[in-house]
Every structure is written in structure tokens, then in C-alpha cells.
Amino acid sequence: MTNSRLTPALLCGAFFLLLFTHQTTRAEELVVKLPPASLAQWYKPQNKRQVWLHTMFSLRRSMQALEEYVERGEPQRLAKWADDFATAYERLGEMVPEWRDELELEWSGRMRQAAVQGDMEGVRHALGKVRTSCRSCHNEYRTVTSILYRGPDFGAITIANGANEGLSHKELMAAMSRAVNQVKIFHEDQQPQRASEAGKELQRLLTLAADSCAQCHQESESRARIFSAASDRYQSDLLDGIAAQDGKQVDGNLGKIGAFICARCHTIHRPLAEFRAMLTKRAQR
Ligand code: HEC
Ligand code: HEC
Ligand code: HEC
Structure with missing residues (x-):
């Protein structure tokens, strides 16, 4: 009978229709991670200053100084800037303990050592390693943090x-x-x-x-x-x-x-x- 041959075809069609509508009605999702709550104490109003942000500016500055002197082949000032860098970098993990795992603390230590020894290749290599931690934390948290803690309320x-x-x-x-x-x-x-x-x-x-x-x-x-x-x-x-x-x-x-x-x-x-x-x-x- 025509009917019995039609039924599987109809069912099949209905199945495809279901699949189709299911796919087109499902919204794309973007997962946004919130920073740990302990970060709040390093921002206004809990703090008088935007401490976290200013630590970031200082990291960028000391990192740039290291790059500048390595590029110019001038090892004399590396130790000072590597010390500045490592001090601020280690402080990140004290400020927000939940983020300690995000840091390359071993590499910031090695960078400090290399700088003291005037080992420019060592400093350059360590800079590269440390920079991956800047990038990965920023990819996840930077925009959300600036909106959450510095966006007008x-x-x-x-x-x-x-x-x-x-x-x-x-x-x-x-x-x-x-x-x-x-x-x-x-x-x-x-x-x-x-x-x-x-x-x-x-x-x-x-x-x-x-x-x-x-x-x-x-x-x-x-x-x-x-x-x-x-x-x-x-x-x-x-x-x-x-x-x-x-x-x-x-x-x-x-x-x-x-x-x-x-x-x-x-x-x-x-x-x-x-x-x-x-x-x-x-x-x-
Ligand atoms: C500060 C500048 C500013 C001006 C001027 C302004 N708005 Fe708004 N408007 C906002 C902001 C910020 C929001 C987001 C919601 C809030 O108020 O917290 C908003 C939200 C709204 C909303 C949504 C409110 C809700 O319940 O979510 C409406 C409606 C609106 N505005 C209408 C107007 C109209 C109409 C005018 C002009 C006659 C106007 N706004 C002028 C800043 C402004
Ligand atoms: C564990 C997370 C984390 C790590 C690691 C990190 N940052 Fe950040 N950084 C942030 C967050 C969160 C912000 C957003 C702060 C804000 O907008 O108030 C930020 C913002 C910044 C900014 C400000 C950007 C701008 O122009 O507004 C600079 C500069 C910066 N970071 C430099 C660095 C450098 C350099 C490193 C690596 C040595 C680094 N950060 C490592 C979390 C991190
Ligand atoms: C809840 C806090 C808040 C309120 C209320 C507010 N603003 Fe702003 N506004 C900011 C912040 C923060 C910025 C970005 C930094 C800056 O420029 O100060 C900004 C930026 C701006 C800018 C762009 C920068 C500039 O100055 O050209 C304009 C224009 C502006 N606001 C207009 C207004 C007007 C008009 C009102 C009132 C109707 C208003 N805002 C109310 C917080 C606020």
C-alpha cells in the first residue's frame, strides 16, 4: 500500500525537520569567567587605589626595560629591572592566591638569576616564558575584570x-x-x-x-x-x-x-x- 511506504518517508522527514530546528534554535554560548572574589580588595571602593591595575602597569614597564636593554646589548641595568619585575610578579600570587597557579614563578626566578649574571640570552628566554602567563590570564580575565571593577556603577x-x-x-x-x-x-x-x-x-x-x-x-x-x-x-x-x-x-x-x-x-x-x-x-x- 502507498500509505505504508509513505510513513517511513514522512517519519524520516519529520526527523530531519526536528534536527534542523534543533540546530537553528540553539543559541551560541560564550563562557565568561569571573575573577576570584579576593581581587575586589585590590580595587576601589575596598581599596583607596586601583592596586591590581597599577601592579600591571609596573609589570609592563619593567618587562619593557628588560627587553630594551637586552636588545641594546646593555646588561648593566638588567638586575635592577629583573628585581622590580620579579617582586611585582610574585606579589600577584600573594594578592590573589587563587591565581598562583597562573604564574610562571620558576621562570621569573630564573630571569632574576640570569639578569644578575648578565646572561642576556637567559633573560630573553625567561621573558618569553613569563609572557605566556600574561597572555593566558589576560585572555580569560582582563576584559571582565576591567568592566566589573572599573566600569561605572x-x-x-x-x-x-x-x-x-x-x-x-x-x-x-x-x-x-x-x-x-x-x-x-x-x-x-x-x-x-x-x-x-x-x-x-x-x-x-x-x-x-x-x-x-x-x-x-x-x-x-x-x-x-x-x-x-x-x-x-x-x-x-x-x-x-x-x-x-x-x-x-x-x-x-x-x-x-x-x-x-x-x-x-x-x-x-x-x-x-x-x-x-x-x-x-x-x-x-
Ligand atoms: C547618563 C546618560 C544617559 C542619558 C542622558 C539617558 N540615558 Fe537612558 N540609560 C542610561 C544608562 C546608563 C542606562 C542603563 C540602565 C541604568 O540606568 O542603570 C539607560 C537605560 C535606559 C532605558 C532602559 C531602562 C531599563 O529599565 O532597563 C531606557 C528606556 C532609557 N534609558 C531611556 C532614555 C531616554 C528616553 C533618554 C532621553 C530622554 C535617556 N534614556 C537618556 C544612560 C542615559
Ligand atoms: C593572574 C592573572 C594575570 C596575570 C598573570 C597577568 N595579568 Fe595583567 N591583567 C590582569 C587583569 C585581571 C587585568 C585587568 C585589570 C583592569 O583592567 O583593572 C590586567 C591588565 C593588565 C594591563 C593593563 C592593560 C591596559 O592597557 O589596560 C597591563 C599593562 C598588564 N595587565 C600587564 C601584564 C603583564 C606584563 C603580565 C605578565 C608579566 C601580566 N599582566 C600578567 C591579570 C593578569
Ligand atoms: C556612574 C558614574 C557615571 C555617571 C552617573 C555618568 N558618567 Fe559619564 N563616564 C563615566 C566614566 C567612568 C567615564 C569614562 C572615564 C571618564 O571619561 O571619566 C565616562 C565617560 C563619559 C564621556 C566620554 C568622555 C568625555 O568626557 O568626553 C561622556 C561624554 C560622558 N561620560 C557623559 C556623561 C553625561 C552627560 C552624564 C550625565 C547625564 C554622565 N556621563 C554620567 C562615569 C559616569
Whole structure:
């Protein structure tokens, strides 16, 4: 019968379909390793300085000095720099014991010896060995660490909203987004009174946002990149446009606020802030 011959074919087809959908719906995964929690004590706010990062800068400098003098064939200063290097390098394992296994301590010791003996080939060889440890730890942890410990923390920002109410940064964002769309909706539906109230609320919230920059930025330049005479004008022109029920003026100025205030700040701050929040949440579990 045709039917019985068809069934295996159909089953077979269904099986391939399953395989196919299974493969296309499975998302690619990227595993991100978090640094050991003991690293936190070498960063602000637990520490007054970014100690880990400055130890890294010192490693790079002493390593470069060693390379420079080996290349120039001048062994006189090698011992001093190899000592600087080894001291800082050994300290890594004391600062974060969980990372001791990542280090080539034997090779940093051999490098110190070779440097004392003026053995330039020995120093060069040891440098190569030690450098593999820089690379492998960096591949796994460098980017994540800089985001986690040095990325700006917008969760710590509080916005004074009226007499006793404080908004989180996220709440401020949600309120601004609501006000932008209220302007759009009520203007489109020819309710100028409501659109105007929303426009004024947006202006008030944008002033709160502009004031909040100073919670991280000591200099006024960064704030001025986004909040300026021009951005004030988009806001007042928006209110004028609403009053005059001028669609072009409303859309044009909403567009400018969106592009030059919201999107410009988002390009700088949002992806990193959100990624940092994800990492922090995970690290605290
Ligand atoms: C500091 C500069 C900055 C400005 C200016 C800014 N944003 Fe944001 N926005 C952020 C950051 C950072 C985030 C990430 C979430 C957070 O606030 O912690 C964000 C997140 C958001 C979110 C998502 C909130 C959530 O719940 O995840 C919305 C919506 C938003 N912004 C809307 C706006 C609108 C609309 C404007 C302009 C009227 C604006 N933002 C202006 C920095 C800014
Ligand atoms: C056990 C892990 C580990 C080892 C080993 C290590 N590093 Fe690092 N390094 C880090 C981490 C984590 C960061 C990110 C620090 C940050 O951004 O705050 C970093 C960042 C750096 C930076 C800053 C990069 C930049 O431009 O922002 C330099 C320079 C550096 N390391 C040099 C070295 C050198 C040279 C070595 C080898 C001699 C080395 N590191 C070995 C973990 C390590
Ligand atoms: C939670 C802390 C934090 C807040 C709040 C914050 N920033 Fe930043 N911002 C930083 C850090 C950190 C950097 C990178 C280092 C630097 O430039 O200071 C940065 C960089 C910038 C830059 C690029 C560098 C420059 O100065 O040109 C701009 C522009 C900027 N921020 C604008 C703003 C504006 C506008 C606000 C307020 C609406 C704001 N930021 C709020 C932490 C913050």
C-alpha cells in the first residue's frame, strides 16, 4: 500500500525537520569567567587605589626595560629591572592566591638569576616564558575584570526627585521614556494640554539627569558634551511646537532630543553599565 511506504518517508522527514530546528534554535554560548572574589580588595571602593591595575602597569614597564636593554646589548641595568619585575610578579600570587597557579614563578626566578649574571640570552628566554602567563590570564580575565571593577556603577546613582522621594537611575530612565512617548501620543491625538504637560515633565527629568552627571564626573566637560545651549533649545522648541500644534517642530525636536541626548549618552554609557550589572549580579550569587 502507498500509505505504508509513505510513513517511513514522512517519519524520516519529520526527523530531519526536528534536527534542523534543533540546530537553528540553539543559541551560541560564550563562557565568561569571573575573577576570584579576593581581587575586589585590590580595587576601589575596598581599596583607596586601583592596586591590581597599577601592579600591571609596573609589570609592563619593567618587562619593557628588560627587553630594551637586552636588545641594546646593555646588561648593566638588567638586575635592577629583573628585581622590580620579579617582586611585582610574585606579589600577584600573594594578592590573589587563587591565581598562583597562573604564574610562571620558576621562570621569573630564573630571569632574576640570569639578569644578575648578565646572561642576556637567559633573560630573553625567561621573558618569553613569563609572557605566556600574561597572555593566558589576560585572555580569560582582563576584559571582565576591567568592566566589573572599573566600569561605572549606575546602580549607585540616586536622583533627588522632589522633597523626599529618590529615584534610581533606572526609574529616571523609565520616566523619561514614558514622557517622550506621551508627548508623541497626545500630540498625534490632538490633546495639546496633555502633550504640553508631558513636554514639561520631560524637561524637568532631563534637568535631573544633567545634574546627576556630577555624581561621577568631577569636571563639567563630560556633561557639556550632551547638555548644552543646543540641548536646552531642543527642549524649549519642543514646548513651543506643542503649543503651536506644529507637527514638524514637535517631531523634529523630539528626534533631536532622542539622538543628541538619549542616544549619545547611551552609546557611551549604556552597554557597559548593563553588562557590568549582569556581571555583578552573577558575582554576588
Ligand atoms: C547618563 C546618560 C544617559 C542619558 C542622558 C539617558 N540615558 Fe537612558 N540609560 C542610561 C544608562 C546608563 C542606562 C542603563 C540602565 C541604568 O540606568 O542603570 C539607560 C537605560 C535606559 C532605558 C532602559 C531602562 C531599563 O529599565 O532597563 C531606557 C528606556 C532609557 N534609558 C531611556 C532614555 C531616554 C528616553 C533618554 C532621553 C530622554 C535617556 N534614556 C537618556 C544612560 C542615559
Ligand atoms: C593572574 C592573572 C594575570 C596575570 C598573570 C597577568 N595579568 Fe595583567 N591583567 C590582569 C587583569 C585581571 C587585568 C585587568 C585589570 C583592569 O583592567 O583593572 C590586567 C591588565 C593588565 C594591563 C593593563 C592593560 C591596559 O592597557 O589596560 C597591563 C599593562 C598588564 N595587565 C600587564 C601584564 C603583564 C606584563 C603580565 C605578565 C608579566 C601580566 N599582566 C600578567 C591579570 C593578569
Ligand atoms: C556612574 C558614574 C557615571 C555617571 C552617573 C555618568 N558618567 Fe559619564 N563616564 C563615566 C566614566 C567612568 C567615564 C569614562 C572615564 C571618564 O571619561 O571619566 C565616562 C565617560 C563619559 C564621556 C566620554 C568622555 C568625555 O568626557 O568626553 C561622556 C561624554 C560622558 N561620560 C557623559 C556623561 C553625561 C552627560 C552624564 C550625565 C547625564 C554622565 N556621563 C554620567 C562615569 C559616569
